[in-house]
Amino acid sequence: MKKEITCIVCPMGCRMTAEICPDGPKVTGNTCRRGVDYAVAELTAPTRTVTSTVRLSGGGSVSVKTREPIAKDKIFDLMRILRTATADAPVRIGDMILSDVFGTDIVATAEAGKEA
C-alpha cells in the first residue's frame, strides 16, 4: 500500500511516497538516507523522540530527552513517569536522569546547578 509521508527527521520536511514491497521498501521524494529509514519506521512501528523537563530536587528544573526515539503510543506513559521524576543538581548535558524506560534512557539536555 502506497502512503504519503512527510519526513520529520529534520526541518526540511520532505514529502515522500513510501511503500513496502516484497523486494524491500520503495521510497521517493526524500532528500537523504534518513528519509528512507523514517518512512519504513512510520509504516511499521512509528517512534518519536520525546523532550520535556524534570524537576530538580533542590528546586527548578532541567530539560531532558529520550536518548533514542520511543514507540509513539508510549509518549503519554512516559510523560506520567517524567512528571514524578526528580534529578539532583548539578546536572551536565548528557547525564542519565532515568535508565531503561521504554527501551531507552532519559538524559539531560542542559546544564543545571553549580559546575562540579
Add this chain to the structure above:
Amino acid sequence: MCEKHDIVIIGGGPAGLAAAVAAYDAGVTDVVVIDREEAPGGVLRQCIHNGFGLHKLGRELTGPEYAAVYAKEAARRGIRILRETMVTALSPDRVVTACSREGILKIEAGAVILAMGCRERSRGALNISGTRPAGIFSAGTAQRLINCEGYMVGKKAVILGSGDIGLIMARRMTLEGAKVEAVCELMPYSGGLTRNIVQCLEDFDIPLYLSTTVAEIHGRQRLEGVTLISVDENRRPIPGTERYIGCDTLLLSCGLIPENELSLGAGIPLDGITGGALVDERRETEIPGIFACGNVLQVHDLVDYVSDEAELAGRSAADFVRGISPAGKTLPVFAEKGVRYCLPQRIHAGASAPVELYMRVAQPRERVKIVARSGERILAEVSRRRVAPGEMEKITLKPDALCGAEEICVSLEDL
C-alpha cells in the same frame, strides 16, 4: 570607563556565538560578546524540543544542546562574554554603550556585529477586541514559563497563529496534560514548517483551522473563552461564522519582529519587508564596519542557517578589522514576481566566493523554479517541487556569473 576592542558582538544567541567563533578563527582574537541574559544561548535555551543542527552538525540536537556546542567553542577560544549586560546605544562610529550591575560601559569597536535576535508580536500589536483577562500569553513567553521557570500556564488552550512557536507549544501543552482545543491561522496556509504540523498537531489530533482568527476575548479575571471567526480571501471576517470555544488560555504566535531599536538609533537603513538591515553579501549594513546576522537580520526558521550566516558575518567583520575590503561595484538585488524578499539586497561584483541568495516566497506554490537574472541573462536557477512562505529558500550565484552583471532580479516561475 572606555575600552577598545577589535570586534564587539551584540547578542549572545546562536548568531552571536557563531560569529564570535568565526571571527576568532579568521585571526581576530580580541572579540567581546555582550548579552543581557545570565547565560549565552539566546532563544534556544527555552527551545527544549529537538530538531536543531541536522544540517550544520549532522546530529539532531535540542535547542540547549545546540547552543552549548557553540558556547563551548567560544569558551575554548577564551572569547569574553559579558553577561547580564544590556547594550543601550550604538553610534554610527561604532561606540557601544552598555549597562550592567557594575554601571555604564563604553566600548570603541573596530567592527560591530548585530545579533540581537527578535521578539514576538504582542496582543496589543494585533488589536483583538474584548476584555483584558489573565491567561493570554505570547507563545514564546508560555514556552519560557513552562520550560525554564517550571510554571504550567493553563489547562485548556486555543492558539492563534500557526507559526513554529505556536505549533511547538501546542504539543508541549498537550504533553504537559493540557487540552489544546485548536490552532487558528488567519492565512489560508500555515506559517510553520511542515514537519511541525505533522509532529505537533497531527500526532495529537489537534485541529488546525485555516482562514480563521479570534474575533473576541471573553472573561473578567481569567480568560473564559474566545469567539473564532472565519475570514475571506481578503482577510475580512465573514459574519455568521462566529463560534465560541471555552478555554482558560490563549497563546499568540503571530510572528516575530527583529529587535532593531539599536540599529535605528545608529541610523542603519532597514528593509521594509524583512525588518532587518539592508546588507551586502558579506552581511555588512549600509554603515561601514557594522554587520548583522541571525534573526535580527531576517527571521530564520532553521538555526542551522543562522549559524551559517553568522559565520559569514564573523569572517567579514574580521576582514574589515584587518583592512580587507570588497572588490567591484555593488549590484542591487530585487525580489520580483512571487518572491517576497531576497537577501542580501546588494552584492559586490567582485565577490570571490559563491553568493547565496536567501528568500521567502509570497504564496505556497507547486512545481516552480527560482530564477536569478541580470537583464535577459540567467545567472542561476533551481527547481522546487513545492515552496511555501514558511520555508526559506536559497539559490547560489557562482562568482563568474556575477561578472558583467548589472542589477539582479529574482523571481518565481512555473516549471
